[in-house]
Amino acid sequence: MSIEHVDVLVVGAGLSGIGAAARLRTAHPGRTVAVLESRDASGGTWDLFKYPGIRSDSDMFTFGFPWRPWASDTALADGPLILDYLRTVSKEYGVDALIRYRHRVTAASWDSATARWTVEVDHDGEPVTLTTSFLWGCSGYYDFEQGYAPDFPGQDGFAGQVVHPQHWPEDLDHAGKRIVVIGSGATAITLVPALAETAAHVTMLQRSPTYVMSRAGRDPLAKLLRRLPTRLSFPAVRWTNILVAIGFYQLSQRRPELVKRLIRGQTEKQLPAGMDVDTHFKPVYDPWDQRLCFVPDGDLFKSLRRGTASVVTDTIETFTETGIRLTSGQELEADLVITATGLRLLPFGGITLTVDGVTVDPASTMAYKALMLSGVPNFAYTIGYTNASWTLKADLVADYVCRLLAHLEEHGLRMVVPERDPAVQERPFMDFSAGYVVRALDRLPKQGDRAPWLLKQNYVTDVRTIRRGEVDDGVLSFT
Secondary structure (H helix, E strand, O other): OOOEEEEEEEEOOOHHHHHHHHHHHHHOOOOOEEEEOOOOOOOOHHHHOOOOOOEOOOOHHHHOOOOOOOOOOEOOOEHHHHHHHHHHHHHHOOOOOOEEOOEEEEEEEEEOOOOEEEEEEEEOOEEEEEEEEEEEEOOOOEOOOOOOOOOOOOHHHOOOEEEOHHHOOOOOOOOOOEEEEEOOOHHHHHHHHHHHOOOOEEEEEEOOOOOEEEEOOEOHHHHHOOOOOHHHHHHHHHHHHHHHHHHHHHHHHHOHHHHHHHHHHHHHHHOOOOOOHHHHOOOOOOOOOOOOEEEEOOHHHHHHHHOOEEEEEOOEEEEOOOEEEEOOOOEEEOOEEEEOOOOOEOHHHHOEEEEOOEEOOHHHOEEEOOOEEOOOOOEEEOOOOOOOOHHHHHHHHHHHHHHHHHHHHHOOOOOEEEOOOOOOOEEEOOOOOOHHHHOOHHHOOEEEOOOOOOOOOOHHHHHHHHHOOOOOOOOEEEO
16 A cells, blocks of 8 residues: 655644645645644644633734734634634635644654655554655644643642643533632733632732733724724734834843833732732743733733732642642642643654654754754744744744745755754753743754844844745755
8 A cells, every 4th residue: 555645744733734734725736735633623722722711912913824814803812712713714725624633743754865754643543654745843832732730749638629721621610619820821810810700719829920911902003993994904903013012022132120110010000009019020030031921901900909819929838638838838728729830842743853764853953043953854843932923933934934845846856954054053942931941941952143043033033034035045955
């Protein structure tokens, strides 16, 4: 029986994979494409996470695809709306017909003699093999099977229920319960106000604070321009959000003390009288050293003012039968504890890559334009920005891959590989101090100290270098 071959194999049917396949459909209609999805549904993050209040913390005008405008003035959309948007795009662009569910890619081996990848897949426990001329990893950067959950002392003796947001039980009834949410990142900040609507009380237990800012749930400019045709209003709203985000990030990098004062001023106005800002809302790091948390219409602060939620900044000594005892001696009574303690990174979906019989160690490679790996031919991956909308970067990667494939076809070439320059010094893959990144840095590729090996985290710069830069730049080697 012959092995099936496709021109481009996309791994993952979440936001990145759907966007990649849609762009391939448009730019390369003559190429055969398959999308392999390990789960039994599309949507990635937005299908996996089911916890109350799940939403984007990026505005939808940049989180949506630029070629499929977000048709609403809702700035921070909830999970179901985002999932509906993604599946609508998938249907409109014929991507849903390309997706093969319950296909988990385990390994891929490149052979330079044939200029092909041989891809090993687990389909419902049965091995499947495909070949492809170009492999595109779109499975994100975290482990879908398991979140990060520290081993808390005494947890087994807790009489209540412990839940990680990544595996939220569909039948979980939290109404009327005393809830402790462990964590202070985007998930915790989202959960607290949503749970507080019906819980007896919600306590956000954080080891250290996070920067939290309120933004309008409905975009003011989108509301103002809603009578205009979408072809006029959408680019204006989108680029306004892009430039404001870039400007705020650059200001945070150059004038961190000023930005700290701005955030503190906004925060103080929204907190209950007498709340200790320094203890609960003054992080030890500078703005954007970790991702800022944005809340629509100040929903977290409203919960705190109503008294349905509170913040405790302390460390855990042990779980008890009835709750959690803190290092300070304080005890938090709880019926339900939610461990919003973060993600577990899984580079490239955990796929074992081999090039001409040699296993690739991602940590020994260098990232080219943060979308290819040195020494790994005909392979691209999509990872979004940490300081802006994921989709901004994802769509630039899609642009680039489509241009790269066109270049190969136009010049009769079969193989492309970034060649590492020994003179380029190594830097960490992400200049970002979030726990989930720090825990995985030793397993991630490096970035370099100069272009095209250096990631700027700046969309305008990347438009110039990724979307408009020459494909044959002297760094890529073509055969």
